[in-house]
Amino acid sequence: MNINYQHGHTSGAEGLRDKKNGTVVIMEPCPITALGIGNRLTEFCDYQKDSILQVRSLAELKPVLALHQPRLLIMELCGKSESVLDGLRLIADMHDQVPHTTLLVCTALDEPRVLRQVIASGVRGMMLKQEPAVALDHCVKQVLAGEKGFSHRIRQRGLHEAAAEKPLTARELDVLTQLFSGKSVTNVALTLCRDIRTVSTHKRNAMLKLGFHNDGELYLQGKWMAMNGPSFVR
Structure with a gap:
C-alpha cells in the first residue's frame, strides 16, 4: 500500500476514524517496503486500507502526526537527506506532541549503539527489516495490546534491556x-x-x-x- 499524504489534504478523513485499531502511519522511504508493511497490516493485524497513511520522510511525518494523532506509528529512523540524529530528535519530541501515539521502529540499521539509544528514548517496540515478516505481525499486536513489542532478534541480543538507560537529551x-x-x-x-x-x-x-x-x-x-x-x- 502506498497512500501518499499531501499537506492540507483531508479528503477521506471520515474514513480514517472509528476503525478497530485507529489510524496507523508508516514512515518508510522505500515504497516497496512500505507496500509490504501495509499489506501485513491489512492481512494479519485487522487494519483496513483506508486507515493507513504512508509518508517517506521525517519532514512529511511531522504534519501528519499533528493532524491525525494516529494510534500507531511504524517508522524507519530517517528518510532521504535526513539523518539518524533527526530521527532521534523526532522520537524525543513525540512524547510531548503526540503522547497517545504508539511508536514501533522498523529499521535496517543494525547498529547496537543506536538501537539501544532508540529503545532508551521510550519507543514501545522495535524490529529489524532483516527479520521475517511475521515479526512485524507479532510486534504490532503486542504494542496495540499495551505491551512492549520487541522482536526475537532484538531480545536475543539483549537490546530491549536498554529501556532503563538514559536517552540523549x-x-x-x-x-x-x-x-x-x-x-x-x-x-x-x-x-x-x-x-x-x-x-x-x-x-x-x-x-x-x-x-x-x-x-x-x-x-x-x-x-x-x-x-x-x-x-x-x-
Missing part, C-alpha cells in the same frame, strides 16, 4: 549534529550561543551514553549518526 543531539557537520567544540559553542564548557559537557555525556571513549571512536564508529540517505537502507 535535545541539547546533546544539537551538539552532536553540529560536531558531525564538521565544526569544532569552539565553533559549536558560538553557533549555539553556549559556553564552551557547557558544550564540552554535552559532548562528553553524549559519548558516555553511546559508549564511545574518545573522539576517534565517536567520529569513526559513530558515523551512522550523521548519515544522510538513509544510506543503510539502500
Whole structure:
C-alpha cells in the first residue's frame, strides 16, 4: 500500500476514524517496503486500507502526526537527506506532541549503539527489516495490546534491556549534529550561543551514553549518526 499524504489534504478523513485499531502511519522511504508493511497490516493485524497513511520522510511525518494523532506509528529512523540524529530528535519530541501515539521502529540499521539509544528514548517496540515478516505481525499486536513489542532478534541480543538507560537529551543531539557537520567544540559553542564548557559537557555525556571513549571512536564508529540517505537502507 502506498497512500501518499499531501499537506492540507483531508479528503477521506471520515474514513480514517472509528476503525478497530485507529489510524496507523508508516514512515518508510522505500515504497516497496512500505507496500509490504501495509499489506501485513491489512492481512494479519485487522487494519483496513483506508486507515493507513504512508509518508517517506521525517519532514512529511511531522504534519501528519499533528493532524491525525494516529494510534500507531511504524517508522524507519530517517528518510532521504535526513539523518539518524533527526530521527532521534523526532522520537524525543513525540512524547510531548503526540503522547497517545504508539511508536514501533522498523529499521535496517543494525547498529547496537543506536538501537539501544532508540529503545532508551521510550519507543514501545522495535524490529529489524532483516527479520521475517511475521515479526512485524507479532510486534504490532503486542504494542496495540499495551505491551512492549520487541522482536526475537532484538531480545536475543539483549537490546530491549536498554529501556532503563538514559536517552540523549535535545541539547546533546544539537551538539552532536553540529560536531558531525564538521565544526569544532569552539565553533559549536558560538553557533549555539553556549559556553564552551557547557558544550564540552554535552559532548562528553553524549559519548558516555553511546559508549564511545574518545573522539576517534565517536567520529569513526559513530558515523551512522550523521548519515544522510538513509544510506543503510539502500
